[in-house]
Amino acid sequence: MNSITKKRVRISDAVMYGLIYLCAGISVLLIAGIIIYVFAKGFSQISWEFLTTTTSVLKGTVGIAGNILNTLYIIVLTMLLATPIGVGAAIYLNEYAKPGRLVRMIELATETLAGIPSIIFGMFGMMFFGTTLGLKYSILTGTLTLTLMVLPLITRNTQEALKTVPNSYRHGAVGLGAGKWYTIRTILLPSAMPGIITGAILAVGRIVGESAALLYTAGSSDLLPATAQAYLDKILQPGGTLTIQLYLSAQDGEFDVAFGIALVLLVIVLAINMATKFLAKKFDVNRLK
Amino acid sequence: MGKKYMSETIAKVVFTIFAIVAIVAVCSITVYMIRLGTPALLEVGVIDLLFGTEWKPTAGEPVFGIFYVILTSIAGTVMALLIGVPVGLLTAVFLAEVGNKKLVNIVQPAVELLAAVPSVIYGLLGIMILKPFMYQLELMIYKDAPEHQFTGGANFISAILVLAIMILPTVINISASSIRAVQPSIKSASLALGATKIQTIFKVVLPAAKSGIMTAVVLGMGRALGEAMAIAMVAGGAVNLPLPFNSVRFLTTLIVGEMSYSSGLHREALFTIGLVLFVFILFVNIFLTRIIKKGEAE
Numbered sequence: 259m260n261s262i263t264k265k266r267v268r269i270s271d272a273v274m275y276g277l278i279y280l281c282a283g284i285s286v287l288l289i290a291g292i293i294i295y296v297f298a299k300g301f302s303q304i305s306w307e308f309l310t311t312t313t314s315v316l317k318g319t320v321g322i323a324g325n326i327l328n329t330l331y332i333i334v335l336t337m338l339l340a341t342p343i344g345v346g347a348a349i350y351l352n353e354y355a356k357p358g359r360l361v362r363m364i365e366l367a368t369e370t371l372a373g374i375p376s377i378i379f380g381m382f383g384m385m386f387f388g389t390t391l392g393l394k395y396s397i398l399t400g401t402l403t404l405t406l407m408v409l410p411l412i413t414r415n416t417q418e419a420l421k422t423v424p425n426s427y428r429h430g431a432v433g434l435g436a437g438k439w440y441t442i443r444t445i446l447l448p449s450a451m452p453g454i455i456t457g458a459i460l461a462v463g464r465i466v467g468e469s470a471a472l473l474y475t476a477g478s479s480d481l482l483p484a485t486a487q488a489y490l491d492k493i494l495q496p497g498g499t500l501t502i503q504l505y506l507s508a509q510d511g512e513f514d515v516a517f518g519i520a521l522v523l524l525v526i527v528l529a530i531n532m533a534t535k536f537l538a539k540k541f542d543v544n545r546l547k
Numbered sequence: 548m549g550k551k552y553m554s555e556t557i558a559k560v561v562f563t564i565f566a567i568v569a570i571v572a573v574c575s576i577t578v579y580m581i582r583l584g585t586p587a588l589l590e591v592g593v594i595d596l597l598f599g600t601e602w603k604p605t606a607g608e609p610v611f612g613i614f615y616v617i618l619t620s621i622a623g624t625v626m627a628l629l630i631g632v633p634v635g636l637l638t639a640v641f642l643a644e645v646g647n648k649k650l651v652n653i654v655q656p657a658v659e660l661l662a663a664v665p666s667v668i669y670g671l672l673g674i675m676i677l678k679p680f681m682y683q684l685e686l687m688i689y690k691d692a693p694e695h696q697f698t699g700g701a702n703f704i705s706a707i708l709v710l711a712i713m714i715l716p717t718v719i720n721i722s723a724s725s726i727r728a729v730q731p732s733i734k735s736a737s738l739a740l741g742a743t744k745i746q747t748i749f750k751v752v753l754p755a756a757k758s759g760i761m762t763a764v765v766l767g768m769g770r771a772l773g774e775a776m777a778i779a780m781v782a783g784g785a786v787n788l789p790l791p792f793n794s795v796r797f798l799t800t801l802i803v804g805e806m807s808y809s810s811g812l813h814r815e816a817l818f819t820i821g822l823v824l825f826v827f828i829l830f831v832n833i834f835l836t837r838i839i840k841k842g843e844a845e
Contacts, residue, residue, distance in 0.1 A: 271744075282641035285638055288715075289660045355566070375774070375775065
């Protein structure tokens, strides 16, 4: 019965194989189900009007242009703040710091920051930026809150990218008489760029999907600014992102709008996912060179 | 000092300051959470607040007891792990050991996308799909129990299911990379001794990847404890014992649900809930660093 040519199939093995394939299938079914369901429910909602107007009872329009704008504001402002700080922190950790207490503390702080739930960031942002600094519910309050939230993501990705730059590059530069900052600027950062951009795109994805940290910091207005000046003032005024509007619409039972927004969000998320894939491939090619 | 050296010094100082931002942020958040969370603790009393079973913040004589809320968060996290970890672990085994390249290339992106779906979308789908289903079940189970408070399907089970799905990517990704990191030689040794592939995976590979898998579980735990919006949409709006068909409030969903209209002591109590959550998360983090250190030592 037990020979080399005729293997006995253990029943427990077969059962385990079945379970393993089943579990792997669950993830695929879930994501396929989510995408199909959201597209089926949201597609009829999507129209030029939905994407380019704001919801107004007077005009009888239902639209999310204000929320799209708010989301863009928060993405751009957060990335403008978080990218230099996060990349800079990674440069310090990787290129300047000598192993010791400070480095351990910074790394521990970065890890802790990464583990803090977004609702805590939201409460802190509301009370610190909103109340203590007097920024109230505003896009800026939301931006500052999210900056802290995405910081670890950018720092870690940049660190990983810097680690893959061969040491010979650094030695070569120093040997030619370049200073440290000059080396970083002209050699290390360009070599690590795909990794840094991947981290930045992941951070954008995190910002687009974030809701709990924004509900009580950026607030929920969905209006569009009327004048050029108002576009600037907007930063100090409340603004609800797409996720916040989705939440509020679902609360009010306006599921058509909610699914319209869900579809827009999913498309953005899919695009971001593809962009990181593309960059990862490029990154690998660079490393082989 | 030449201009060249100036820029070198400035760069170093700026990067050092940027690196310290993370420390400043963590310290400020800690100080703020303690400062905001303690007034209600002192006013209501530590025991009454943490172990009181009644939450009536807006009653004529308000009562602030969050014991059921704490219980719900703990029980919900444990249940989500009980469902999510086995499924996630077996999926990780599939990705790292069992699946052929073609199938892995389908499952891996699916897992990545699952991680990227915003939590409000999970909540929305929970409302549209889970809630009606749960309501049907509720009607069937409790049709002869008039004393049951009907929830319309927004209940503890719905929240657990949503949480279990949301921790899947974390559990899968971290376990899969730790399984991939197991030395091939011990696998070959096991196979050479006549063990089947399945025996090798479960008796040799998984035990060798133990610390990585523990890391995955603890990270999943942190994710489940901290999730707010998705379960705020499906868990219901009343503080109750975490029983399957009860409408429940988690630490996170209570904050999301009541912050907007709270004031005075009610708001302070919400901050205490935030502090409780923060302390839980800190413990999870400490636990995590321990596991990682132990894994490195091995």
